[in-house]
Amino acid sequence: MSKLLNGFAGRHWMLRARNFIIRYQTIRPYSLSYEEAEKIKSQLQYRDAKLLTPKNGDSSTEYKGIMLLACGPVMKYNSMKQFSTPYLEAGFAVINMNNGFVDFAFCRPADAKINNVLGLISDNISKPCPLVAKMYCSGTPTYLPSIIKKLSQPDCKLKLSGVIFDSSPPLSAAIDVIRASRFFEGQKRYPTVYHRIKEALIPYTCMLVNGVSKRNALDRITSTSSLFQSVPQLYVYSTTDICLDMSRLHKFIDKQCQRKADVTVHTFNDTLHMLHRLKYPKEYDNLLFNFLRTKCKLL
Structure with missing residues (x-):
């Protein structure tokens, strides 16, 4: 009888060990090799979607995963590169995607770009790779629905490990563009009348044309996607951010809490829109790295 029990216990232990190994292999953090990343960079032809890797990589390097950084149409690519620095130094590959x-205005072009970019990466990696989506401002309604849909496909090797909302999400209303225009005007980001028209009137018009579709797409995917609700979410914003409607932001967060999502919220009280790291670099980096370490299990 004791031999039988010992044999059963042994088989049970082996089964548990096997299941643990399978799970570990599925979510193991070091999943993107140097060769795969270089191949992807050579094939990724989008002007506003680039893959960056740490400068000290070599043929033996394996990156800890992919950070996808997405923002609105006002942010320029060179500015986005500065946001990539802490993640590159931590050993992540980074996708910079500004739309x-x-x-920004229509759902289908955003879907097509996400499918092409993430599809290219998935086709060129040999094993599952974790991806954390960091959404800035209007990058959320523009790209997050498409990202979740793509990563929910069973044949996609990219695995969503977490979502970070930085000064986000605005919910694609025309008033959001007015707030953003006032903010950028206060920061003297409009050197000429032409820039004022381009950076304010065009997105305002786009929002009037298709803002409802963007809001509906974001609400639908965040309320129905089991993938989104199963991964940890971090919300970082300033209580003095004039570009955000705080009541709508709090309502969005409350909905995720009601759906039992793993939600973490951190607020600053004296920082500008998307510029928290400029004033509190150490606190900001510690906050994000702690999220990646404790919630996403990638550090």
Whole structure:
């Protein structure tokens, strides 16, 4: 009898060990090799979607995963590169994706770009790779629905490990563009009348044309996607951010809490829109790295 029990216990232990190994292999953090990343970079032809890797990589390097950084149409690519620095130094590959006005306004172009970019990466990696989506401002309604839909496909090797909302999400209403225009005007980001028209009137017009579709797409995917609700979410924003409607932001967060999502919220009280790291670099980096370490299990 004791031999039988010992044999059963042994088989049970082996089964548990096997299941643990399978799970570990599925979510193991070091999943993107140097060769795969270099191949992807050579094939990724989008002007506003680039893969960056740490400068000290070599043929033996394996990256800890992919950070996808997405923002609105006002942010320029060179500025986005500065946001990538802490993640590159931590050993992540980074996708910088800032959208044009067409992606900003309409759902189908955003879907097509996400499918092409993430599909290219998935096709060129040999094993599952974790991806954390960091959404800035209007990058959320523009790209997050498309990202979740793509990563929910069973044949996609990219695995969503977490979502970070930085000064986000605005919910794609025309008033959001007015707030943003006032903020950028206060920061003297409009050197000429032409820039004022381009950076304010065009997105305002786009929002009037298709803002409802963007809001509906974001609400639908965040309320129905089991993938989104199963991954940890971090919300970082300033209580003095004039570009955000705080009541709508709090309502969005409350909905995720009601759906039992793993939600973490951190607020600053004296920082500008998307510029928290400029004033509190150490606190900001510690906050994000702690999220990646304790919630996403990637550090």
